[in-house]
Amino acid sequence: MSKLTIAIPSKGRLQENTHDFFARAGLQVTQPGGARNYRGAIKGLKDVEIAFLSASEIARELAAGSVHFGITGLDLVHETITDPASSVHIVTPLGFGGADVVTAVPKAWIDVESMADLGDVASDFRNRHGRRLRVATKYVNLTRSYFAAHGIADYRIVESAGATEGAPAAGAAELIVDITSTGSTLHANNLKVLSDGVMLRSQAHLVASLSAGWSETALAGARAILDQVAAEEAARINKLVRARVPDRAAALSAAAEEGASELFDGVQDEVLTLLCPKASVPACARKLIALGATRVTVETLDYVFGEENPLFAPLAVKVTAA
Ligand SMILES: Nc1ncnc2c1ncn2[C@@H]1O[C@H](COP(=O)(O)OP(=O)(O)OP(=O)(O)O)[C@@H](O)[C@H]1O
Numbered sequence: 001m002s003k004l005t006i007a008i009p010s011k012g013r014l015q016e017n018t019h020d021f022f023a024r025a026g027l028q029v030t031q032p033g034g035a036r037n038y039r040g041a042i043k044g045l046k047d048v049e050i051a052f053l054s055a056s057e058i059a060r061e062l063a064a065g066s067v068h069f070g071i072t073g074l075d076l077v078h079e080t081i082t083d084p085a086s087s088v089h090i091v092t093p094l095g096f097g098g099a100d101v102v103t104a105v106p107k108a109w110i111d112v113e114s115m116a117d118l119g120d121v122a123s124d125f126r127n128r129h130g131r132r133l134r135v136a137t138k139y140v141n142l143t144r145s146y147f148a149a150h151g152i153a154d155y156r157i158v159e160s161a162g163a164t165e166g167a168p169a170a171g172a173a174e175l176i177v178d179i180t181s182t183g184s185t186l187h188a189n190n191l192k193v194l195s196d197g198v199m200l201r202s203q204a205h206l207v208a209s210l211s212a213g214w215s216e217t218a219l220a221g222a223r224a225i226l227d228q229v230a231a232e233e234a235a236r237i238n239k240l241v242r243a244r245v246p247d248r249a250a251a252l253s254a255a256a257e258e259g260a261s262e263l264f265d266g267v268q269d270e271v272l273t274l275l276c277p278k279a280s281v282p283a284c285a286r287k288l289i290a291l292g293a294t295r296v297t298v299e300t301l302d303y304v305f306g307e308e309n310p311l312f313a314p315l316a317v318k319v320t321a322a
């Protein structure tokens, strides 16, 4: 496997946003074999191959080293991969697919508000009924470690393949662990999240496999992709700010207080050209005007490529050491 293989969700909640993410970075994903063919490509990058898989398969393939990059939820990374730190590298969060993995109990359990309360109920339940409390979930591993960390041992997991929130009403379990974003499914099923019941805040991430064969070709492909991703991100979170100021040094240090820096350092133009975090632009402009600028102009950028790539460098260190 010398090409770089990127696994992306072929269905479900992460699919559409994943395509938007690549499009923003100027990367066009193509599916030459049609929508039912599970291999694709990226226009203009001949050494990059796309594998269309489900979000949970992507986590498995990353752990197995059969793909280099994957886009999947952090929930699936932690549930599916035994020791994530040793087998994958988190490249960057993607800003979509946000949802929490939570412990939820029936609203009718008015005395149960926290994991500690749940621990008490679990022991009582066993004494009273002679069987253990049942937790319906597909997050078996996350549940085991979170419950253990809260000292809860008197329970049994009932593996759920879907519609987990229905399990208590159906009599299949007493409580659930599942993922939620709007909370409407929990509410519709008369369930409430425990006060300290959020076990993981998840969102979609770009993840790299440490055990995939990182050939020279694969690394070059990764560099090409991450250059565009990093350039788009830098352009999205910053603005270009220009002003003519009487005292460059004073203006630069005022701008630095707002997180802005010279776009092309070492250039002694009359006009100061700054890269400034979006949210700090108004404050930065006020300071520049206070320091003698008559006008401050602000522009939106498409890409900011840099000599250093903050996404590629840490990955390269890990995969070349592996
Ligand atoms: N409200 C949500 N509910 C569930 N998952 C969400 C939500 N919001 C974002 N996600 C993310 O989407 C991921 C994939 O969920 P999705 O339902 O699309 O896959 P799936 O079809 O259930 O996958 P599979 O068929 O492999 O089980 C979740 O693991 C999670 O990271």
Ligand SMILES: O=P(O)(O)OC[C@H]1O[C@H](OP(=O)(O)OP(=O)(O)O)[C@H](O)[C@@H]1O
Binding pocket: 013, 161, 162, 163, 164, 165, 178, 179, 180, 181, 182, 183, 184, 185, 186
């Ligand atoms: O907080 P909410 O906005 O109500 O979303 C939560 C629901 O969404 C997910 O199911 P999904 O629709 O993905 O179906 P699935 O269980 O078949 O994957 C999850 O398992 C919850 O049931």
Ligand SMILES: [Mg+2]
Binding pocket: none
């Ligand atoms: Mg789902």
